Amino acid sequence: MPRAKRPMELSFRLAGYVLKNRLRGRSRFPLVTMLEPLEMCNLSCIGCGRIHEYKPVMDRMMTTEVAVAAVEASGAPIVSIAGGEPTIHPKIHEIIAELINRKYFVYCCTNGILLERVLKKVPPSKYLCWVVHMDGMEERHDESVARAGVFKKAMASIETALDSGYRVCSNTTLFRGSDVEDVHALFRTMSDMGIEGSMVSPGYDFEDAPDQELFLTRQESQAVFQQVLDKDQVKDFRLYNNPLYLDFLRGKREYQCTAWSNPTYTVMGWREPCYPLADRHTDNLEDLYAKELWDNYGVGKDRRCANCMMHCGFESATIFQAISSPKDWVTLVKSGAAHKSGITAA
Numbered sequence: 425m426p427r428a429k430r431p432m433e434l435s436f437r438l439a440g441y442v443l444k445n446r447l448r449g450r451s452r453f454p455l456v457t458m459l460e461p462l463e464m465c466n467l468s469c470i471g472c473g474r475i476h477e478y479k480p481v482m483d484r485m486m487t488t489e490v491a492v493a494a495v496e497a498s499g500a501p502i503v504s505i506a507g508g509e510p511t512i513h514p515k516i517h518e519i520i521a522e523l524i525n526r527k528y529f530v531y532c533c534t535n536g537i538l539l540e541r542v543l544k545k546v547p548p549s550k551y552l553c554w555v556v557h558m559d560g561m562e563e564r565h566d567e568s569v570a571r572a573g574v575f576k577k578a579m580a581s582i583e584t585a586l587d588s589g590y591r592v593c594s595n596t597t598l599f600r601g602s603d604v605e606d607v608h609a610l611f612r613t614m615s616d617m618g619i620e621g622s623m624v625s626p627g628y629d630f631e632d633a634p635d636q637e638l639f640l641t642r643q644e645s646q647a648v649f650q651q652v653l654d655k656d657q658v659k660d661f662r663l664y665n666n667p668l669y670l671d672f673l674r675g676k677r678e679y680q681c682t683a684w685s686n687p688t689y690t691v692m693g694w695r696e697p698c699y700p701l702a703d704r705h706t707d708n709l710e711d712l713y714a715k716e717l718w719d720n721y722g723v724g725k726d727r728r729c730a731n732c733m734m735h736c737g738f739e740s741a742t743i744f745q746a747i748s749s750p751k752d753w754v755t756l757v758k759s760g761a762a763h764k765s766g767i768t769a770a
Contacts, residue, residue: 427618428591431550434529437501442747452713454500455740458688458699461486461519463508467535467569469557471599471638473630474508477702484691488518494689495523497709504531504555504686511538517545524551531555533595535569536578543588553591553620556582560596560606561613568599586618593664595623599638604651611661621664624652625673625735628700631728642731646675667759668742668752669735681722681729682744683737687712697721699736701728 438455445453462485463478475482495503503523510516511534523530533555546552559568562575585592594614596607607624614622626649629639640648652658653670663670671677683698693705697717711717723729732738746752 427586428548428550428589428620430553430591430620431529433550434501437529441501442743446747452682452684452718454498454687455685455743456502456504456736457495457498457500458686458736459491459495459503459505459519460507460688460690461491461505461510461513461516463691464512465507465509465535466512466537467509467571467574469569471568471597471627471630473628477630478508478690478692481691485513485515486519486691488515488522491519491689492522492526494694495528496526498687498689500687502529502531504533506533509535509538511542517542520546520552524549527551529553531593533557534581535574536581537574539581540584543585543590548589548591550591553593554582554585555593555595555623558594558596558610558614558622560603561609564603564606565610568597582614582617582619592619593621593623594619597625597627598640598645598648598652599627600640600644601638602648602652604648607652608657608661611658611663615660615662619662621662623664623735625665626731626733628732628734629728630700639731642733645673645731645733649673650675665735665739666742666756668746668755669739672738672742673733677742679738679741679745681732681737682741683721684712684718685740685744686736700732700734701726 463474464482465475468475505519510532513519520530520532529551531553534557536556539554539556556578558578559565565575566572582592596610598607611622626640626645627638629636653674668677672679686699687709688695688699690705693707694709694712695702696704696706696712698721701721720726721729746756
């Protein structure tokens with residue numbers, strides 16, 4: 425069966441959405457709604473802070489009605505469902521179905537363990553893409569998720585999804601000690617399988633993650649990505665991130681964080697200020713767009729932002745800056761990647 429492709433409708437919808445908000449004079453608005461319908465997970469990944477941060481509410485699960493209402497309140501055309509592990513949620517198929525019915529483009533992040541079970545309840549759609557967590561080839565990946573056998577299960581799930589006509593991406597997070605050759609082997613494997621593309625970013629140094637030595641400084645990230653994203657090495661790989669963000673990872677561009685473009689809704693409400701940081705939770709989405717709030721967050725403003733290079737804050741920044749730079753906008757259009765801002769996985 426031919427592999428499903430990225431729909432052109434997404435590019436046009438996002439471009440029209442951005443233009444409409446600009447014409448309305450909005451300087452800050454959502455591009456991607458980050459939806460976390462639960463924080464429970466069936467893995468304990470060594471670089472994850474969520475399962476520790478949300479331990480007191482690990483048993484909570486968002487209803488379909490609440491999830492859809494949060495997405496509609498945001499209004500962004502793209503929804504990234506994360507967590508936690510979304511496929512654990514007993515109603516995840518209903519949440520996805522309701523969002524697809526409303527023509528949101530849904531990227532559902534998963535470790536792949538339970539994906540094949542969910543596929544039986546969710547038909548393929550151009551509005552749905554599975555984003556499978558893959559941090560390396562078998563030894564590296566199983567080490568990062570702290571469980572043997574997960575790589576093989578994830579690979580089997582990807583193959584099943586592709587053969588069944590679903591859109592599929594992978595998501596790779598790099599930490600201190602990541603092996604460049606292993607990452608290249610993963611990208612080659614994913615490309616050969618026929619996925620839409622591999623997303624990649626450095627891990628964020630979550631304060632609740634148990635091993636803080638894993639996380640790269642900004643300078644270390646740039647040095648690693650200069651090797652991982654060497655253009656001669658990756659020219660034949662399908663990378664999903666846009667070329668401006670990849671240059672940012674290489675240290676060739678500088679941007680200020682625009683994490684406000686990816687508001688995150690959890691079982692406790694909207695995370696304030698952003699996906700990596702939650703100094704509080706709020707029921708009012710507009711709280712996340714106050715100028716006074718963002719005077720206090722971002723590179724050079726809060727020490728916790730110093731090493732962050734995550735796509736949820738900086739890939740969207742490339743889009744907003746490209747709007748006022750014809751050269752950058754042409755770069756995005758030529759790459760076919762203008763719609764990929766801010767899509768992330770936990």
